[in-house]
Each structure stands twice: as C-alpha cells, then as structure tokens.
Amino acid sequence: MTFSKLARAILCVGAMPLAIEMAEGAPVQTLANHVPAAVAESRRLGPVSEMTNLDLAIGLPLRNQEELNQITEEIADPRSPNYRHYLTASEFSQRFGPAQGDYDKLSAFFEANGFTVSAKHPNRMILDVRAPVALINKTLHITLTAWEHPAKGRFYAPDRNPSLDTDVQVLDIAGLDNLATPRPMNLKLAPLSSSIPFVSG
Numbered sequence: 357m358t359f360s361k362l363a364r365a366i367l368c369v370g371a372m373p374l375a376i377e378m379a380e381g382a383p384v385q386t387l388a389n390h391v392p393a394a395v396a397e398s399r400r401l402g403p404v405s406e407m408t409n410l411d412l413a414i415g416l417p418l419r420n421q422e423e424l425n426q427i428t429e430e431i432a433d434p435r436s437p438n439y440r441h442y443l444t445a446s447e448f449s450q451r452f453g454p455a456q457g458d459y460d461k462l463s464a465f466f467e468a469n470g471f472t473v474s475a476k477h478p479n480r481m482i483l484d485v486r487a488p489v490a491l492i493n494k495t496l497h498i499t500l501t502a503w504e505h506p507a508k509g510r511f512y513a514p515d516r517n518p519s520l521d522t523d524v525q526v527l528d529i530a531g532l533d534n535l536a537t538p539r540p541m542n543l544k545l546a547p548l549s550s551s552i553p554f555v556s557g
Contacts, residue, residue: 386519392535398503406490414483415528416454424452454480462524469495511535
C-alpha cells in the first residue's frame with residue numbers, strides 16, 4: 357500500500373467515530389406548525405432573554421386511534437349495543453391514553469435537560485414543564501425570538517420548528533409563543549407588548 361493510500365485509509369477510519377457521533381446526536385423528531393404565520397410578516401427584534409422562565413405544555417398523542425374512532429361511532433349510533441355507553445376517565449386513559457412508560461420517559465428526558473416538571477396528569481396526555489429560555493432553546497434546537505408585526509404588535513415565537521432528541525412521540529408543545537388567538541370583537545385584550553419578556557442583544 358502506498359503512503360497516500362495508507363494516509364487516506366487512516367483518515368477514513370478516524371472520521372468514522374465523528375460521523376457516528378453526529379448521526380447519534382441528530383434530533384429524533386421535528387414538530388411541524390410551531391412557527392406562527394405572522395413571523396413571516398414581522399420584523400425580528402432579537403432573541404428573548406435567556407433568563408426568562410416559560411411554562412410549556414407538552415402534548416402526547418393518543419394510542420389505538422382506529423379503535424377510538426370505532427367506539428366513538430358506536431357510542432353515537434342508536435343501533436349499536438354501545439350506544440351511549442360512555443367510558444369513564446379511567447377507562448379512557450387505560451385504553452387510549454399515552455402509555456405510562458412513555459410518559460415517565462418523557463418526564464425524565466425534560467428533567468435530565470434541566471426542566472422542572474410542574475404538573476403531571478392522570479390521563480397522561482399533557483406534561484407541564486418549566487424552564488429558562490436558555491434551556492428551552494438548547495433542548496428544542498430553536499431560538500426564541502422577539503418579533504414586531506405591523507398589525508399584531510410585539511410577540512415572541514421560535515425561529516424554527518422545535519426538535520427533540522427523544523424517541524417518545526410528542527404531538528405538540530404549547531407555550532412557545534404568545535401570539536394572541538382570535539377572540540370575539542367585544543372582548544378587550546391587553547397589548548402583546550405588555551407581556552413580552554425582556555429582549556437581549
């Protein structure tokens with residue numbers, strides 16, 4: 357083997373652990389539709405202060421969706437023996453709620469990343485967590501950013517969709533933005549600028 361071939365072989369072997377490490381460190385799942393459409397029409401003001409604490413609600417998907425659809429139809433069908441035979445909350449959680457093992461694993465994932473688990477729920481559909489923006493950005497691979505919209509005012513939202521390095525399936529993360537949702541015209545809203553955290557940079 358010539359020196360050049362030997363050198364190339366050594367370089368290839370040396371690069372393999374780095375490639376494996378990069379593959380293992382890649383986000384396992386990316387959640388869609390977490391960047392509000394208003395971001396595209398807004399001016400970037402800067403990153404949200406990393407010391408700001410935010411409360412997030414992590415949603416998990418239901419299990420056995422096909423069975424759930426079927427029993428929902430049967431409960432509403434007067435011809436079905438299950439007509440109006442509603443499940444108790446406990447029965448629903450046992451049959452269709454996220455698995456306890458997945459719920460515990462997801463809780464451990466956020467705690468390992470420095471989050472505080474602020475609340476757990478019997479149906480295991482929501483996991484409430486709290487953390488400073490610095491940890492949220494790092495864990496979800498985003499940058500929480502302050503924006504100014506010409507009509508909606510100031511708000512914060514992520515600059516990209518969040519990703520999580522866990523194989524526990526996550527449905528949604530609520531609390532990553534404070535853009536107001538549509539409400540009846542007779543209700544008064546506080547300006548968004550009054551609730552935006554301090555901006556750094």
